Amino acid sequence: MLKRRQFIGALTALGGSVVLSACGGGGSEGGSSTPGAAALNATALAKAASTNGTAMPPASSLVDGSGATWTLSGGSVYRNGVKAGNNYGVILAMCFNGNIYVENTSNQWYQWTGTAWQSCSDPRNGTTSPDGTTIPSASNIIDKTGAVWTLVNGVIYKNGVVVGNNYAVNLVLWYGGKIYCRNTSGQFYANAEVAAQWLACSDPRIAVASTAGSFFGMNGHFDYTYSPAQIIAILKGLGCSSYRVGCTADPNQINAVVKLAAAFQSAGMTLLVLINQGLYDSSGKLLAGESAAYSAAYSTASTVASALRPYGVSLYECGNELTRDNAIIIDSTNAGTKALDFNNANWPVMRGAMRGMIDGVKSVQPSAKCGINFCVADVGASDALWDGMQPDGSGGHPKVRWDITTWHNYEVYGNIFNIGTDGAGPGIDLPTYCKARYGVPFFITEWNTGPEQSQTYRASYITSQLASFYQARKTHNIQAVMYYVLDSGNNTFGIMTNGVQLNPPYGAFAGFTSGNPDT
Template sequence: MNERHDPSHPIPRRVFLGAAAAASATLVLAAAAPPRASASTLGVRPMADSPNASPDGTTIPSAASITDNGGHVWTVSGGVIYRDGATVGNTFNVSVLLWYGGMVYHCGTGGQWYVVLGDVWRPSTDPRIALSAPAGLGYGVNSHHDTSLSPATIAAAMAGLGASVLRVNTGGDTGTIGAAAAIAQYLHGAGLATFPVIDAGIRSGDALAFGSEGDAYTAARAIGVNVATAFAPYGVTMYECGNELTRDPYIIQPDHVADAGTKVVDFNNANWPIMRGFMRGLIDGVKAVQPGALCGINFCKSDVAAADALWDGMQPDGSGGHPTVRWDLTTWHNYEGDGDIFHIGTDGAGPSFNLPIYCKARYGKPFLMTEWNSDPNQPLTYRASYIPGQLDEFRTARTTVGFQSAMIYELDGGTQWGLTEADGTPLDPPYTAYQSYVTAHPDAVASLAPIGSTISLKASNGLYVSTRVNADGTAPVEAVATVVDTWEKFTVVDAGGGAIALRALANGNYVSAWQNTTGAPLVALVTAIGAWEKFRWAVTGGSAGLVALANGQFVSARQDTADTPLLAEAPRLQGWETFQWATA
């Protein structure tokens, strides 16, 4: 992550590359890039899309012509494509012309699809073919190797939010690699995934660190080897190789920072090979240790021209035949100020296009939004309203463009960017907005809970959770038993969507967090699984926590109350919210 700051506002963005890493004097580590300006204070770009644009999915034949978002009229005659009466590139034997996702595609009689960008037709697939991403990593958060949060606190916060993957940065030195790997080690034990971003760069201080593409490749490959060696033991199989490198001041032309995107000439031709070599080296280094690892290269804003040039082995001057950069994951950074990624402006303005659709058709890889958030200059209530709408867009795209993960920046960023304060305290209303959305739209994945097993739960007071029936017929769930008997046994039932239910062995009823009055304890009196009977099993160290999906709160064994009742009312996973479980 690089610092992003709108100069008309006083709030700076934290540099992702930690201060300790940036201070390293080695050639394999570079300081972060300077600030990237926001497009506007409200994060809105003028799209200038034509009101006469054809409906999405319009084809020739069928229609006589297609009008794009720029108002240009496309036709096909004798197998040749025309725009406003003039040919576009060298086309022949065109059988289908398609308007889709804000771009014009065509297919020839030979079956190969192409998409046009900058009057150049590039190979693609039919963009209408859906690409589906697997469940399990849909909801993610960002943090840093030098975070003040302990790994246990990070895991607890992620469990509370329903996030399953943490994106964490590491530089190229042993200090930052070790710090980030320690977080990954703990999260792995808690059943959570880590997505390292190798946040080393091509500069040493204010100068380029390498004199050639070969030098950059060699140094980066060594970094990739070291990072993968450190993270592989902890279940890490995906890596982001580089961080906003196409936006480095040695790569982006200084007078095109705001309007670059779909024109490759906006990037520095002389320095391009150094960046390309660095990216290739990181990928090859990781795969030297983990051949099956999935490596991503990230881009920003509407920078598909940079992605295309790397993918096709092109230079910004248009020359080809250079080494290609081929990634397994297409990763992107998109903040509110950059525009809507599904309706993003071309080169800082209009007309707009659907960037994930373009990437799917061009590269055919899963799409991950590894940094996103609202305008940090807006109040917390604004962020809370922005989060669910954005998550809804991302979730809908999972089965169409292979949208695999959305990792909000950031977990512990406080009022500027965070879902929690720097100490892990939930920051509302953004925290609750995120948590509520995830609770309502779970990322279906197999639970880590011991499904089908009969277990006991020991609270932090050393007593077992019991569902004994009182004389009045009530069955409050309390941590009061010194030994495990029938009332202290629960069968873990799969409740669907990654949720579980607990069925009390003594009476066959389900444990419910239904609150008919404030402070009402959990009860084991419900005969069927409904919303209040569903819990998320959160692993932390050698213990587990339970999140009531109906209200998003952790189940707590309140030790400041007689009989230590279990209540679903804790926003954080701490001592009272942890339970040791064992097969009973």
């Protein structure tokens, strides 16, 4: 788990650059000054705001509703001669209703809020279409980037340009921050945006309720000093009925998890076992290709499943944050929404490990359910694995098909129901997308705020997140949300320390579950 914490720490430290990588935006006012800053400040309030739609270029400057003067130089905009927050790559600035908007080289728009930049659409196109808008009956759809989607003679256009290979379309749908369509055969497709791909899916509007009984969950470790009976008692006190614990083929780990499994079976509680197989051999070298990775993972998974099968374990998570391994993700600050975010040469090693774990479990327990784990907004990875694609776009490779979609959602990653599609741009409802694309239950197997937060903040976050997750359980097929972690040995993540409750987080968690039954 150390690598995971290091990754979260890196994202926390780089939070501004992740969120604002496309433009510019964010941060407080300040930065380098241009000549005449004092004079501009002195005369700003005497100026009237530029008329709606005034753009720079061709204008040499803009005046906003507060009388501040804006200029554009070297791809950055300046307010009263001072660089406005963190902005770069700006190709157009505009005044609209007294507000300042900019467009960057990626054609993403941002609005100045007074202290920072916030992603938005082109203000000239009108507001984003309401969720659930369809063509027909609407004449067009405006997405969160301000792009205008139309349907003409069964073909979908985005800003007047045909979107990929599409035809015989009789419905275009804007839902959960994504464009979907349906053809005359009744098949739905989701727009993947990258390379204008259309990916087969189901109607995302269909609500799917979770199965009751394992919704509230907790993470733990095999080497806790707590006895299995103590862990069960703690979980019951928290209102949890499911527990996630990692295990390799090491006999010491297996023996510890077997004891847990036996106790959980007697208590009628759910144990999700993470098969903690990595991508490296015993010398620390990356496994030599897909076949070697498959064989190593198959051996580990079949060993673990053979030991746990007698104790009723039937849920396995095959690998932990493998898409975020340094050999797989090219830049760890990327959100993972594009397959190109991942290393093409090493991709088969990860795919082989995932396939091997699934097949290893199924060789022992054909009816067991296997999950594959993703982080941040890794739909570029999940889509490529599901469809047998390489990051370079080539197809025809082995497909990875899982029974459970599992995801990690720490606060720094963003709201999972509106998570940024490129680490900066407008967000999508990720569980809805996964429900439509893969058609299997969704588990959030790790969630928490950052390790640097106060206990008061953590308690508030627990309450708000549980409320959000709980509300979605009847529509998004979210079957379990597993807090990280029961005991981290300190107050960075845990909800207990050495058997002592950490409050107010413990009270916030137990209080929510007691008032919101898992039914």
